[in-house]
Amino acid sequence: MQLFKSPVYLAGAALLIASNMTLADDDMENYRLRFEPLPHLPPLPAENSQTDEKVELGNMLFFEPRISASGVISCATCHNPALGWSDRIPRAVGHNGQIGERNTPTVLNSGFLNAQFWDGREPDLEGQALGPIEADVEMAMQLDHALERLAEFELYQDKFAEAYPNQEDPINAENLGKALAVFQRTLNTPNAPFDRYLQGDMDAISEQAKNGMVAFVDNGCIACHRGPNLTDSQFHAIQVPGSTDLGRYIVTGEEGDKYRFRTPTLRNVAVTYPYMNNGATQTLEEAVAIMGQEMLGREFDTTTIDEITAFLHTLTGEMPEFDVPALP
Amino acid sequence: MQLFKSPVYLAGAALLIASNMTLADDDMENYRLRFEPLPHLPPLPAENSQTDEKVELGNMLFFEPRISASGVISCATCHNPALGWSDRIPRAVGHNGQIGERNTPTVLNSGFLNAQFWDGREPDLEGQALGPIEADVEMAMQLDHALERLAEFELYQDKFAEAYPNQEDPINAENLGKALAVFQRTLNTPNAPFDRYLQGDMDAISEQAKNGMVAFVDNGCIACHRGPNLTDSQFHAIQVPGSTDLGRYIVTGEEGDKYRFRTPTLRNVAVTYPYMNNGATQTLEEAVAIMGQEMLGREFDTTTIDEITAFLHTLTGEMPEFDVPALP
Incomplete structure (x- = not known):
């Protein structure tokens, strides 16, 4: 309250x-x-500060289709800003046209939720953000592979380094989830x-x-x-x-x-x-x-x-x- | 010259x-x-005036995934504004993850071309715009079905009527192609x-x-x-x-x-x-x-x-x- x-x-x-x-x-x-x-703004977790650098990186990652197996599916495919940051179809369509079991929840105001996904299997956006990348029926890409793909781009090397200064190897799963979470906390x-x-x-x-x-x-x-x-x-x-x-x-x-x-x-x-x-x-x-x-x-x-x-x-x-x- | x-x-x-x-x-x-x-601006054809109303409608249609069979593929999927209005993969990925034969051309400055598609099978953007909607490996939706889908939305009824005043049934294939062409002629x-x-x-x-x-x-x-x-x-x-x-x-x-x-x-x-x-x-x-x-x-x-x-x-x-x- x-x-x-x-x-x-x-x-x-x-x-x-x-x-x-x-x-x-x-x-x-x-x-x-x-x-x-x-x-x-929703409550901000102490362990993931809400910085401009993370917002910018998370914004890029949210629209990045090359962290999917097909190369054309990004977070924004199902969480489409033109469609209330959701997809307006009954159940999500992902990799190779597979149809998932559930309706896509909007990411709008998702930072205010204390349980993520319809079944609450993740408590916060940091954990939520990584799920759809690996899910077979969504983006269908192993996280290690997604991180390797990102590391190929000099711009991502720079943006991860700016968002997570003084880290030896900032392009990792934890930082990927954190940046996406920080960006999503701006979508209110x-x-x-x-x-x-x-x-x-x-x-x-x-x-x-x-x-x-x-x-x-x-x-x-x-x-x-x-x-x-x-x-x-x-x-x-x-x-x-x-x-x-x-x-x-x-x-x-x-x-x-x-x-x-x-x-x-x-x-x-x-x-x-x-x-x-x-x-x-x-x-x-x-x-x-x-x-x-x-x-x-x-x-x-x-x-x-x-x-x-x-x-x-x-x-x-x-x-x-x-x-x-x-x-x- | x-x-x-x-x-x-x-x-x-x-x-x-x-x-x-x-x-x-x-x-x-x-x-x-x-x-x-x-x-x-590229050359503007006399038979398709470059009006603000058509630009707005064409912009909506360009991002509209519900004129695809899956409901998640729009023009902007392959002609992605985040990726130079193309897709940065070798060959286009479309309906059900099918991979086409050719690399996606950017729509940037496409109004300056006198032949559309890699094989020039359409002379202008008005003709080009409709092809990917129907193509089995792209959006895979019959044009009639796409038009019926659009007509379900009051907003599209209004926007087509504004773009094509004094027409009895403005939601038709010709006007769909014209609006998309007009929008694409702004992408220079x-x-x-x-x-x-x-x-x-x-x-x-x-x-x-x-x-x-x-x-x-x-x-x-x-x-x-x-x-x-x-x-x-x-x-x-x-x-x-x-x-x-x-x-x-x-x-x-x-x-x-x-x-x-x-x-x-x-x-x-x-x-x-x-x-x-x-x-x-x-x-x-x-x-x-x-x-x-x-x-x-x-x-x-x-x-x-x-x-x-x-x-x-x-x-x-x-x-x-x-x-x-x-x-x-």
Whole structure:
């Protein structure tokens, strides 16, 4: 709840307190206080400082297709900046056109997650970043081979040396993961209409969306979709239509983890369709109805579905700046 | 030779005439006059006006992977702006990881070409643009299907209507090709060091590069690599190591066209490796030596190879501006 106390947020709250609120406003205030605006940066780990040199290197590596076996797949292929930093297809397509088991999560705001991948098999972006390079159905390149490939380019020798000064052989897996993690921590989407609403701009979202916020709280969606990134980073069992994926169980081997998946962020959910771990759900309305049934045991009426959907649309933030790098 | 008379070029020439040239300068002037700086725009066809609306639509379509069968391959996959608008692998990788027969040509300055593709099977970008969408080894999607896919998105309905006003059903193959062609005509790289040299900045390139320019002329490279884009857009027979590609013959069926390929541009050649129709040549030095042997019957010495290579490096221009679009 640290971010709840951010100066910007308090300024917004102060504005409100100063105004002459009706009882209805007071009621809404209680709902608003259940949410937190998205900060401009996620928590930064002490062991991987957020330097400009690492951002630049990570930006290059994110767009680098030659660390894939085919030479044409980069992180940006599936985490495509033109498509909400995801791919907008049900399940990821990787090496030789193979189709993976799961829907590609957006990397937007992924630094706010305490568990990476749908099954949480990595706790942080440093560990996450290396997985897709080696995965047979994604980039399909052994990490050693990827590092050898990078080391062939003088520009990468220079950029790794600048990002990791005073290291004898900086082109290694740890530094590769760190640079990609640092770059990904810049890919945040603050100032969504809902953030501006939380910060005191009462006209930033529609009445329908405000009703959706109320329904979101009253129906208990907020139990799991909470905090600035609207996820608890915890694992919950869900039976999504068409999915036989065992989820978290594959990581832990514990019976109770069968069909459990990490709660996905709802930030930018309107531009990161399709939905669910298998991407089988095309529309937000359908996704809201399914979550009501499966997670809350409720049949939402059309009005409620439309209101929650309107609320979810207010979570699309400002897209982050980045460079299309000039690769060597 | 129209562009030779551009005001900018004449201004450069006038500067020179005004200066107190030595005889050596006069000699160099004769070499310089064999070349033409790259204009900011290529010739624009009367039947496809260069409007902002078409540029915007074409930019979206260029980055649109959902007009491929897999949903992840766009024009920008092989014509990658991070890689000199090409792919820097020997032969293009497309649908399901299939490897094509030929090296991906850069789209940079492709509006200056009078024949598109290595075999010139299309005369202009309007025709070229549609080929890779349908090609089995590239995007592998029938054009009708691609158009249906685009028509599903309201944003494309709007953008096609804006680009082609007063048309009843503007989402059609002709307009798709036109928008992509218009966008590609913005992808030009003027103001390379060699252009600045041609325009009067005598220090814009090194003495070694100037010697390379002389060798390029004296050895006859300029016979085919001429004009502002350093290509005659004509077809010449070449036996490249490792290639059995019949080239232009596949288009015309004429015996004399066997192994003929369109002269590639030398603009940005330093950043569009590897070389030759099969991409089997990795370095510029090697490419220069092969061209000397195969096309000119000459064995260049190391000094000449290095000088011509230094000259070719001066042909890397300013990379064009473009947007990573927010796709629907």
